[in-house]
Amino acid sequence: MSAPSTGGRLRADALTLGYDGPDIVRELSLSVPDAAITAVIGPNGCGKSTLLRGLGRLLAPRSGAVTLDGEPLAKLSTRHVATQLSVLPQTPAAPSGLTVADLVSRGRHPRQKWYQQFSVSDEAVVLDALAATDSLELADKPLEDLSGGQRQRAWISMTLAQETDILLLDEPTTYLDLAHQVEVLELVRRLNRDRGRTVVMVLHDISLAARYSDHMVAMKDGRIVAQGTPAEVVTPELLLEIFGLAAQVVQEPTAGRPHVIPLGAGV
């Protein structure tokens, strides 16, 4: 189950990222394991979302590089990259009135030409992407009429319609209740198990991250503090180090993954 930490198609080499101010991610190197689910965890502001944006070329490196099959992303055409890797931003926005099917069909854009706007195979892929997230019956509904979980499924469908081997998901469970969080994560797992997709996702909930990932990356202050299998990464020592949280780690009963019990100040 645990993936090797070398030889991945998508890699960061001494990557430094930032917005207007100081560096957010500092000289970070990472090899994303192929055909596995990688979860990035860490406290607020540790740079995990920024790292994901860098991996998805939404943010250009200040120094270092993100490479796909050995080529720096900056040197590849953004359209070509879009056929290999899809990104789901944290809180994506759509103009009001956009229907689910309309949104999902945008995922075909990297492979379309102006005279070939929606071929028979495009249609098949879009319907398949809708079916994969159980969104077919929502196809003609405007996004704003959906619940948070349904909307997130629609967005994931769009990234699926891109037919990329690599999926980057920035907090795909934000604003969702627990049932919907599990629903989205089960979908991510199916995509990985059934279709061999490489997934990198940023998650806040460490127990859910441990439960649904093969490889975990723990970050603090723009650097990777630890990475490995969930059992290797999720330990009381690490939680104390990166979150400053006193916690007990137990094995959850279904899959034997580590589960965090926060102790709080009173213990």
Added chain:
Amino acid sequence: MSTVTRNGGNVRSLRVLRAGPVSIRISPRGLSVGGVLVLVLVAAMAIHVANGGTPLALLDVLRALLGDTSDSKVHLAVTEFRAPRMVAAVVAGACLAAAGAITQTVARNPLASPDVLGVTAGASLGAVTVLVLAGGGNAGLSGLTATMGMPLAAFGAGVLSGVAVYLLAYRGGIDSYRLVLVGLGINGFAVSLTTWLLTLGDVSSAAQALTWMMGSLNGKDWALVQPMGVIAAALLLAAVFCGRWLLLTSLGEDTAVGLGTRVGSVRLTALTIAVLLASVGTVVAGPLVFVALASPQIARILTGAVVPPVAISALVGAVFVLLADTVSANALSVALPVGVATAVVGAPYLIYLILRYQRRLT
């Protein structure tokens, strides 16, 4: 040969027209709205020419346009005076509306029309500068300068304000709020400079400038309308092609990049086309208010589209200006400049838009 497919698991949003390797996304509602608008446009053009002075029978107008010179007075009036004014109305309306459709989509804000972004105000500033400082369109100038000086100044200044807004709003990317705020700033700057210039000139050139600033189609002749019409046609074609990419940027910068769009260059290209379109529109008819603001949203509501469709917006704008000019020229005993009519219709709309927008934010 070609088939309208309604398969796709009967998903209504996925209607496609396919023929061999070619496939075009279609919206049946958009197509029918477009068809109806073309008919309305032709009707509005006919009514405009027929009522641009002494009312003429539509049949006489048609005959004169087709080259019948049996009544030379009618032929002259129709082909040399009324037709260029009619074309001017179409060009101005279509250009301003298409520009508005683009800027509203790029800024993701229905208030972000070229009037708000300072382009039309900049163009007025250029025109008024020539009128006042050079002593008027005809007075102090001669020959080519007299006919082309003011339009060129208006065009140049419009483009220049567009560039200024873009550069000032640019900080590693274009943020829609910053674009609107900087646009409002440049707009205010151009308006106050224009007002100040008016106090410098003599009364007659100031009066002339004020008429121009109201937005008027009076006395537009082929010398101006013909070249502008050609430029407008090329720009409108480019704008329609641009619309497809703009749809992607409406999903937000991150998603658009994720889908392989070069967002920066798409926005720059789109805004450049919009600024050129708005400048052409202003050169032809003066800073007609509300056409660029209202037409795209009317087009969006008519078609049920997610972002204002460029071609439909242009049709709506052309019809809007034609009707406004027909009404303002004939409704009262005094012929009013067309800008008065567009303002009378547009101001309540703007208030409605702001109220609705605010409600959505709160």
